[in-house]
Amino acid sequence: MAIATAPGRTFDEPVTDHVSRIRALWTVIKRKPLGMVSAGLIIILVLTAIFANVLAPYDPLAAQPEIRLAPPSWAHPFGTDDIGRDVLSRVIYGSRISRWVGLLAVGIGTCVGMIVGLVSGYWEGRLDLMLQRVMDALMTIPGLILALAIVSVLRPSTTNAMLAIAMVIIPGNSRVVRGAVLSAKQNRFVEAAQAIGCRDYRIIASHILPNVTAPILILASIWLGNAILIEASLSFLGVGTQPPTPSWGLMLSSTGRAFMEQAPWLAIFPGLAISLAVFGFNLFGDTLRDAWDPKLRRRG
C-alpha cells in the first residue's frame, strides 16, 4: 500500500475556506494535464458504474456457452468469456463492484479511521495511548495477511472482502488523522475557542475537521486504488468475490489467468480496467496533494 504522504508532514495553515480549496483544486487540474486525465478517468468510472445497466449491451450473467472464448468482434467488442458471457458488459458492471469497493472498504475504513484519529488526537491522554497501541498492533500485521485472515473468518464474499480491506485501512488512516488533529490543535483559534468555553464538538467541526479533510481525501483516493488491488489479490488466493459476480479482480485472477494463452482478452480488458482505475485514483491523489498541500503550493 503506497502511502504517498510522508510522516511528520503537517498542515499548519488555518484553512477553513472550502471554496478557496475547491478553487485551488480546479486551478491545478486545469494547469496540469495529468490532473485532467485523472479527473476524467474518475468521472468515467463513476458514470459507468451509475449507468451500467444502460451502457452494457448484454446481461453480464447471461451465459451462451456456444460462443465461449470468442475473440473481440463487432457483436462482442471485448470478446466472450469461458461460458460465453459478454466481456464488455461484465467489465462495465465490474465498475459497480469497484464502486462498491470504494464505498464500503474505503468509506468505512476512512470514516472509522477518521473517528479513531479524531478521538485520539483531540482528547489525547490514556484513551489516545490505548487506541494508538491497538492501531500500531494492527499495523504490524501485513495488510494482505490481515485481510486474508479476516476473510477466512467471515467467509469469502465480496462484502466480507470489503470489510477486511476496511480493517486494513483503518490504522494507517487513524494515524494520519491524529497527526493532523494534533497540529490543528496548536492553532491559536483552537486555543481561544477552548478558552472561551466552546463545546468540543463545535471546535472539532469548525476548526479541526477542515484541516483533517485534506489528508483524508488524499489518502482515500490512493486507497481506492489499493483496495481494488487487494480485492484482486484475495480473489487470486481464492477468498475474494464469488462467481458469477463480474468483479475485475475475479475476472483477472481466475478466467484471465486460466485462459491466458487461448483467450488473452479475458485478462487484458479487466486488467486494463483495474490499471486505469488505480492509475486514475493515484494520479488524482497526487493532484489533490499538489492543490492542497501548502508546502508544495509555495512552488508558485
Place this chain on the structure above:
Amino acid sequence: MPTRDPRPLPSRSRATRREFLKRAGWTTAALTPLLAGSSPRRAFAQTASPYPDWMPPSPNPPKRGKLLTRASAWDPPVLDPRLTNSVGLSQFATLTSNRLVRYPYSDEAANTTDLTLKGDLAESWQGSPDFRVWTFKLRKGVKWHNVAPLNGRELVAADVKYCYEQYAKEGVQSFTFQEIEGIETPDKYTVRIHLKTPNTMFPQNLAEPVSIIFAREVLEEDGDLKKRLIGTGPYMIKENTRKVRVVLVRNPDYFEPGRPYVDEYHILSTPDAATRLAAFRSGQSDIHFVASLNDAAAIKKTNPAAVIQEYKTVQTVFGLALAQDKPPYNDVRVRRAISMAIDRQKQVDTIYGGHGILGWGIPYFYFQDKMPTAAQLGPYWQYKPTEAKRLLTEAGHPNGFETTLFYYEYFPEMSSQVQLVQQDLKKNLNIEIKISKLDYTTFYGRYADGKWDGMSWGFKTGYATGLDEQTYQYMHSKSTKNYWRFADPGIDELVTKLRRTPDRAEQRALTKKVFEREHDQVTRMWMPYDSGFLVWQPFLRNTGSLALRRNDGYGASTLARLWIDK
C-alpha cells in the same frame, strides 16, 4: 477352486486390435473438423481427439540411467499412509513401497483398461470356495530398503500382517481393513486372511494404491509414520523437503532385477499452474497434465515434439451433490427434476469441445464394452425442462427455492460448469443458487464432514480402481466413504450381492443394475467430465498411462518401467 480373476481378460490379438483402434482414431480425428461446426445431439458421447489414448511400450531395449523431473501441483500432506489417501503422498509412495497385488504396468498391459491383477509382493493367491479366506504366497527374497533400521532385511509375512492390522486400527483405510477377522502367518511367506463376510473381490482392495506395505520398525521407533517412509519399492527417498522437492533414488536391491531404469526422480513442488506449464516448456519438467484439448494444442504450438496422450476417460469423478438426507432433496422427485433441468450435453459440446463424457459414476467397462450413450443414462438424465418443472411443482415447489453451492476449483472448466448449472436451474426451475468458491482445505473438510446443507460440486475419491471400491465401499449406506449421503436399500442389496458373486458375466449384469438404479433414483448426479491429457517430453519411453491409474498421480508405480532415451 482355482483363482478366478473377475476382470476383463486381455484381448487375444493384441497387435491387430491396437492397430485397428489407432487407425480408427485417426480417421475419426480427420472427420472431427467437419462435425465441429454444427452442434448436433450426438449419439455417442465423445469426440475423438487427435491424440492417441494408448502409448504402446517401446520395442527398443531399455536404457539405464538419467534423471526424471516433474513439476507437481501437490505437496504430500503427511507421509503417513494411515492418515491420508491424498495423491500428494501416492505420487511417490507407490514408488517407495509395494502392495501385495497390483495392476499391470504400462509395458505389460494389453490396453488402457487392462485390469488383470498381478502379484506385487505376492507371487500367487487363492480364495477359499466361500470367499472368506484368502491365502497369499509371498515372493521370496524381497528386501526392505537398505537404510536403518531395516538395513535391507527380508520382507516376511509378519510384516504384512502388522501393516493390515495397523490399517484396521485407526485412520482413513480402516473401513476397508475392518472386514478382516484375523490374519494367520503359518510360515514366513504365507499370509492367510480371514474375512468377516464373503468378498470375491478382496484382493482388488489390496491392490489399491493407498494400501502400501510400510515398515513396522519405523512405526515402533518413531511412534508414527510421519517422518520416514521406508518400503520395498523400486525407489528410495533421498530427500523430502517440504514445499520444495522430493528426491527419489533407485533402489539397487529391488526384487525385479534390472529395474527400475531411471536413476533418479525429482518431484518439484509447484503450486501454480502457469508455472508448471512454463516448467514443461523450458524443459525443467518432463511430465505435464492439461485438462482440455485447447490446452494441449497450445503446448503443441511451442513444443511441437512433445508427446501427448489422451488420458482415457472411463468415468466421472465429479458431480452435483445434494444434501440428500434432508428436505427438499430427500424427495426423489426433486432430484429427478433437477437432473432433467440441466443441459449436460451442452456442457460437453461447449466447455469440453465435444471431448468430454456425459457422466456416470462407475467405470463403464465393468458392465459393458462401450461407453454409455445418452439414452442408456435413463429418462431422468435427459434434458427436459418442461417435464422437470412439472415434476418439481408436483413435489411441492412450484416457485422453486433458494439454496447454496460450495466447491473448490480443481480445474478452470469446473467453474464454467458450476455457473452453467446455476443458470440452467434458475432459468428452468427458478432455483436460486448462491455459489461459494472455497480453498481446498475448507472445501474438503466441509464436504467430507457430511453435515453441509444445500448443494456442492462433490466427488468420490480419485484413487479407486477396483470394482468393490467403486461400488460397495462408495455406495453402501453404512460406508464412511459415501460422501453423497444416500441410503438406498436397493443399492445396498445389489452391491452386497455383487461382492459375493464370483462369475464375471453375472458381475457385469449386477453392476449394470447398480448403474441403472443409480440413474433411476438419481442418487449421485454425475456431471460431464474430461480426464484430460498427459504431455511428455519426447525422449521418454514406456509412458502409457492406464485408465484410473494416472502415472503422475495414483498410478505412479508404473514409472518404474519408464526409461529415458537420450
Place this chain on the structure above:
Amino acid sequence: MYTYVARRLALSIPVLILSSLIVFGLMRVMPGDALTALMGESGNVSPKELEKLRRDLGLDLPYYKQYLIWAWQMLSLSPGDSIFTNEPISVALKKSIPVTVELAVLAMILGLAIAVPIGVISATRQDKPSDYAGRVAAITGLSLPDFWLGTLVITFAAIWFRWIPPLGYASLWTDPWTNLQQFLLPAAVLGFRLSAATMRMTRSTLLEVLREDYVRTAWAKGLGERIIIYKHALKNALIPVITLVGGQFGTLLAGTVIVETIFALPGMGRLTVEAILFRDYPIVQTNVMLVAVTLVTLNLLVDLTYAWLDPRIRYQ
C-alpha cells in the same frame, strides 16, 4: 536520547502483546479447524479418533490456556510444532526465513536502484517529458496486480525464451549461481511496486529540498548541478524516503506471498498463507508474530535514526 529510546521500547511491548492477541483471536474464530486439513483427501476419521487427535494437539483446552501456552513458547523461543506436519516450527522457519529475507532484500535493492535515479531525473526535469514518462511508469507499476505481473513474466519467459528460473530452491550458500537465477525475476516483480512508490516519494521530497535556501545558495555560488543534487540535496531528501521504505517493508512481506507462490519459492509468505488456509494455528501465529516483531524493530530503528539525524524530534 536514552529516555527517548527507553520510552519507545516501553511502548513497543504492549503493541506486541496486542498483536499476539489479535492474531490468536483471529485464528480461533475461523470456521473449520486444522483437524479437517489433516484428513487430507479422504475423511473417514471417526468422531472418536477426531477427539483423540484434538486432545493430542491441545485444541480442547480453554482458549486462555492455549494462549498462555503459546505465549510462553514465543517468549522462550521454542515455537512448538505445526499441527499439520508435526514438524517443529523452528525447523520450518529456519528453512523459509532466509528465502523471504533474500527475496525482500533483493527486491528492495532492485527497487531502489531503479527508483532513485528515475526520481532524481523526474524531479530535476520537472514537468518535462522525461518527468511525465517517469511518473506514468511509476503509477503503472502501482496499478498492476503482483500476481498478474508475475504470471505474465513467467509465462512469456517460457514461451519466448524457453527459459524460466530453475525450480527447486537452491540456497545462496550452497549454489549461488542457481540461487541468483531463481531470485532475479521474483525480486524484480516484487521490487517493481516498491520502486514505483519510492520513485514518487524521491521525486516529491527532492522537489521540496531543491527549493530550500541552502540549495539556492549553492546554485548562486555556481556549483555544478550534479554536485548539488548528490552531495547536498539527495542526502536530506532521502530521509523521508528511508522512512517510506521502512514502512513499505510490511507491504513487501505481504507481496512475497503471491510472488513465492508463482515462482515456487518456499518462503515465509507462502508458508503463512497456506497455514491460514489449512488452519494451522501454530504456524500462522508464530509467523505473524515474527513479522510483527521485525516490523516493530524496524520502525524503532527508523525512528531512532530519525531522532539521531534530527535533534528536534528527540525532545518532543
